[in-house]
Amino acid sequence: MSNRKEVAAASQSAAIQDSFGTIVRRFINEYWSGTSRSLKIIDAYMFYILITGVVQFAYCCLVGTFPFNSFLSGFISCVASFVLASCLRMQVNPQNKSEFSGITKERAFADFLFASLLLHLVVINFIG
């Protein structure tokens, strides 16, 4: 989080010369070097969920909402998995240690897994 603050400050100070492309490149470099591997793994997982969700939604827009419960079930499965993954990322990120003081990485992961199991149970029930 501190890295990002530095990037924002740097881009603000050199506002007029920097183009949008420079900002993006700097962001990518900072991200690649600054985030730990476990966070990158979670980010990859979240990206995969995002793609699945977008494809599903596009399919629903094209074909129509005929088995609406199936659509909801599949889409909610994606959305809720994304939310749970983002919760896990927040709790595992060492930069947030001050806000999640009593929660270890293992505990965060266990919560994430339990919630995901519940989610998938509900999804299979609702998908018809």
Added chain:
Amino acid sequence: IYPEVLILCIHSCTSPIGLISEILNKSMRVSFFAIVFLVCMPLALCTTKRTLVLLENLSFRESFSQYFKLLRDNGFELSFRTADDSTLTLTKYGEFLYDNLIIFAPSVREFGGKLNTPAITDFVDNGGNLLVAGSSSIGEAVRELAAECGVEYDEEKTALIDHLRYDAKDTGRHTLVIADKRNLLDAPIIIGDNAKASLKPLLYRGVAMTADSANPLVLPILHADSTAYSFNPERSIDDYPNAVGQAALLIAGLQARNNARAVFVGSLEFFSDEFFGAAVEPADAAASGIAASELSGNRDLALSLSQWVFKQRGVLRFRDVKHSLAGESAPPEFYTVKDRVQYSITIDIYKPETGRWEPFQGSDVQLEFVRIDPFVRTNLRSDGKGTFRAEFQLPDVYGVYQFKVDYTRVGLTGLHSSTLVSVRPLRHTQYDRFIVAAYPYYVSAFSMMAGLYLFSFVFLYHRDEAAEHKKKE
């Protein structure tokens, strides 16, 4: 309807077998009587020929002898009475004594005995057939009776006059009119199979009729030429005639919704021996456009009309209505939406020549599948032996439906068959288990689970680079 015959049969059968029937058990007795009833049924058909003939005076039996002989040869039992006979009655103990009524008494003031217009219309309402003849001296009784049936005779002393198409034997008033076959209704069941093509010209002397054009049941069997009109031949014309041209009917028919038939003829002499045997000679052959003929067509048309009006021709019946799922033979307890079903009905037509019911050869019988409104309307295909079949798919709407066959054609009795069936919606186990349109959603849900599984392994067992650096150091 035929109680006396039935009572007679049952009495004659049961008295010698009374003792034996006590020994038989109850169900056998019921079936025995059923057999007796069925034996009596063909007899029942023969008794649709009891005819009461009302005449102005009994000497009409001689002057109309050929027509009455024609009826007797076709199996009708005729009872002759004068129209004002005080013992006249159509019913006895609540049952009708006759099936047909012929009124050859146009000038009667009032019918005798228990007969009056309400009694005769009651007779028709209960299925009796009616043949009424009028003449220029028509009385109020017959006019009132005809008005009840939707046909209005013109007033007393009027006659149908045609100055261009009258016979040479006319006495000068031009009331002996020649009617040509082109003015006949195109209904072979009523007028005879070849009448429209080959019926000889008809002789007619009498009064004209008009029919209410709004009445859908009246059939204009023979109408006058456009040169004819109906007026009092003794008076000069100061009024617009009641019936002019083709609106003036010479013969009108009616088939009521209970299939009772009535025919109103404006000329009593149409049925006379004199007209049956007369030659037709138009006074002005060129103007009338009718060729002379050695014999009038009165006899042929009278026979065809009598066969139609007394329910010998054009009588349909149906039997064996069957419905089931396509390919099966027994009807199910209920149908389900979108089933394929098959329906069959057997229709017979009565043939007076043989006195038997024969398969009906119709090509335009339709079936309707109705729940308040018809959802399906399809043609029935005939197999040539009187069985009509159709196969179709039930609509996607559930409810209580009827298979309806509603066949009404000019001259034929109406055929109304209706069979009630219930069509149920799909049970919850009859829907598709997996919907093809939802496959992407199924795939995504399972891919989420697979992703979670893989992610957990990777997340838990990946080598952290900070720990690696530390190890290396």
